[in-house]
Amino acid sequence: MESIKSHSYEVHLKELAEAALKQHIAKNDYSQVFVLVDENTKKYCYPVFLKKMDSEVGCVLEIPSGEIHKNIATCTELWEQLSKNDGDRKSLLINLGGGVLTDLGGFVASTFKRGIDFINVPTTLLSMVDASIGGKTGVDLGALKNQIGVINQPQMVLIFPEFLQTLEIRQVKSGYAEMLKHGLIKDEEYWTALKDEKNFTDSKCIKKSISIKNEVVLQDPTEQGIRKILNFGHTLGHAIESYFLDNPNKITLLHGEAIAIGMILEGYLSHELKGLSKLSLQEIKEVFLKHFNRVILDEEDIVSIIELLKYDKKNSHGDVNFVLLQTIGKAVTDVKVPDNLLHKAFAYYKEQ
Structure with a gap:
């Protein structure tokens, strides 16, 4: 199944996604690889995803699941964690989760140190077909949807349909x-x-x-x-x-x-x-x-x-x-x- 080419990145599916991930990390001299998860993707998806990587993860960052946590307060916590764990401009953030996580993670990466590389690995159908595609990142302002954010493209989007089996x-x-x-x-x-x-x-x-x-x-x-x-x-x-x-x-x-x-x-x-x-x-x-x-x-x-x-x-x-x-x-x-x-x-x- 061929990859889908966008402006500055590609969307890779299944086996091509795994190969693209390994190749990208191998050819980029990242100082550290961070993976952002919530409690669900940490339990059900991260162990599977880790087997698809040929490199070590420097630090796993975890946020609570749910739209209610898609806000600036969560971003602040993540910026602080990135800083405390020696994140720099040559770090990579991999967002492993649904639309809330890829939106928020993309925004965090786009604004930390004026922008670090990020990869979206959507784990829900919604994020696979919509949220992780197109470069929209951001968070809610109170209950108002997506009021704060930027358009910034990921390095790639990786689609592993097997993650859908973890969903209700x-x-x-x-x-x-x-x-x-x-x-x-x-x-x-x-x-x-x-x-x-x-x-x-x-x-x-x-x-x-x-x-x-x-x-x-x-x-x-x-x-x-x-x-x-x-x-x-x-x-x-x-x-x-x-x-x-x-x-x-x-x-x-x-x-x-x-x-x-x-x-x-x-x-x-x-x-x-x-x-x-x-x-x-x-x-x-x-x-x-x-x-x-x-x-x-x-x-x-x-x-x-x-x-x-x-x-x-x-x-x-x-x-x-x-x-x-x-x-x-x-x-x-x-x-x-x-x-x-x-x-x-x-x-x-x-x-x-």
Whole structure:
């Protein structure tokens, strides 16, 4: 299975990933190799990963798992640990974990000593097909998603699908939502095949999703134009995720679970504003509700979620900018949406 070439790095899968890791470390005179893990990847993934390396790990850095720890306080702890363990500008940080860990680890590496090399080794489906690809790094500001960060590319991304066997099904489905999004924004044929695909963790499906995202990122690495289409479902989805994260009376939603709701809502907006057919809208709703339980949202919840939209990263000059669909497979960016339609979108989601 061929590697996927991005701007300054490659995404390697399976045996090629192991070979690329060994070759990269052998040819670079790193003063020290650090590996960042959480308690789950330390237990289930690190022993397996260690066997794939021909070199010693200088220090293992551990953070608690979960979005709640994706913040500057955790970064400060890691910067201090890197410094105490003699990290310098010739050190390498390997991020072994899901999207929270690769986002945060990439940001820590990009800012320590004004930037050290890092490699992403995603261990969840979500991080394999989305979070670890494209160079976005960063942390949350309180409950607000990804408010602090930089775009900085890793040395490489290494995909070992065997790590998916360590996950509960809920985590796997979270990544499936992002794979479905790739079809909706760029490839109707992929969407059609994937929505009924039971073996969506197959290497071919993973590679296809990575390729779609990579193709978009290559055209627009700093998100000035077409890369914005990757945010379909994320304007409302991120607001929902933040609201549930910050509300002790609510269950915490995984990223993909929140984005699935966001894609139904923004599918409705696409129908109202950009001509997405009623048939396509209904198909989108049915597919996501088939794989993700409907979440109860009362009017107070909806008002609070809409209020959070003002913090979205895509906003400009006080306007909230949405990514919507003209058809399945074709997205448009920078769409302004009237408030009354937002409430109608939530009503559509709640309809049985």
